[in-house]
Every structure is written in structure tokens, then in C-alpha cells.
Amino acid sequence: TQSTGTQPHKWNTCHMWGLGIYFATDPSKSDIYVSDLNGKKKVPKGRKMLLCQVILGNAQEMSVLKSKNEMHDTVLPPKGCDSFYVKAVSTVPKDPTGCALGVMRDEVVIFHPYQAYPRYLIVYD
Numbered sequence: 001t002q003s004t005g006t007q008p009h010k011w012n013t014c015h016m017w018g019l020g021i022y023f024a025t026d027p028s029k030s031d032i033y034v035s036d037l038n039g040k041k042k043v044p045k046g047r048k049m050l051l052c053q054v055i056l057g058n059a060q061e062m063s064v065l066k067s068k069n070e071m072h073d074t075v076l077p078p079k080g081c082d083s084f085y086v087k088a089v090s091t092v093p094k095d096p097t098g099c100a101l102g103v104m105r106d107e108v109v110i111f112h113p114y115q116a117y118p119r120y121l122i123v124y125d
Contacts, residue, residue: 016100017062017084018074020109021116023054029105044125051120054108057082063089068099076111084109 015022024030027049034047060081065071077083086107093101110116 015072016065016068016103017086017107017109018071018077018111020074020084020111021113023052023108023110023116025106025108029107047124049122049124050118051122053117053119054083054110055115055117056085056108056110057115059083059085059108061085061087063087064093064102066101068095068097068101083111083115 030049031047034043034049035041058081060077060083062071062084063086084107086103086109088104088106089102090104092104095101
């Protein structure tokens with residue numbers, strides 16, 4: 001079931017760079033994912049975002065996937081790395097089915113919650 005996490009997921013709705021905790025260097029990227037408790041994406045007032053300090057350690061830098069499933073089920077970064085730093089590309093390539101293989105805004109993916117420290121809760125409209 002959906003509540004236990006056993007519901008199959010779709011490629012375009014989740015973890016392009018693995019099963020990690022995602023952060024963005026640009027708040028407009030994070031704002032895309034704001035939703036209310038019912039999952040509605042359009043939250044006109046009282047939007048909330050955490051400003052976090054994220055410790056990357058030794059980050060593997062990436063920018064474009066070779067295929068949409070290349071990193072999809074990754075649960076840890078490669079040996080010797082602590083996180084992923086995904087650099088934006090000016091033109092995001094797509095695979096033959098239309099799935100994006102890169103991002104337009106930088107992203108950071110960590111795999112351990114202790115790598116992030118929430119500093120501020122920002123409430124905005």
C-alpha cells in the first residue's frame with residue numbers, strides 16, 4: 001500500500017539521483033515541491049521551507065545521467081563519497097521517452113540525516 005511504501009513508484013515523481021535526502025541551492029527549486037497535507041501542490045498562503053546547513057563531506061559531482069534508471073535505486077554514494085552534488089546544465093537532455101536526464105538548478109543529495117541541520121523555518125506566501 002502507499003502508506004507502507006510498497007506502492008510502485010513512477011520515474012517522473014521521485015529520486016532521480018537515488019534514495020537520498022534532497023536539497024537545492026536555489027530556493028525556487030525547493031518551492032516546486034511544497035504541498036499541503038493532502039498532497040495538493042498549490043498552497044497559496046503560509047508556505048514553509050527549511051533553510052538547512054548541509055555537510056557534503058566528499059561529494060561526487062554529477063550533471064547528466066546516461067539513462068533514467070542509472071541512479072534511481074541508489075541507497076548510498078560510491079565508496080569514498082558522502083553525498084552527490086548535481087550541477088545544473090543549461091540544456092537538459094532527455095531520453096527517447098522524454099524523461100529528463102539532468103537538472104536546471106543545482107541539487108545536493110545526502111544519504112544520512114545527520115548530514116543536515118535545520119537552521120531556520122521560513123514561512124512565506
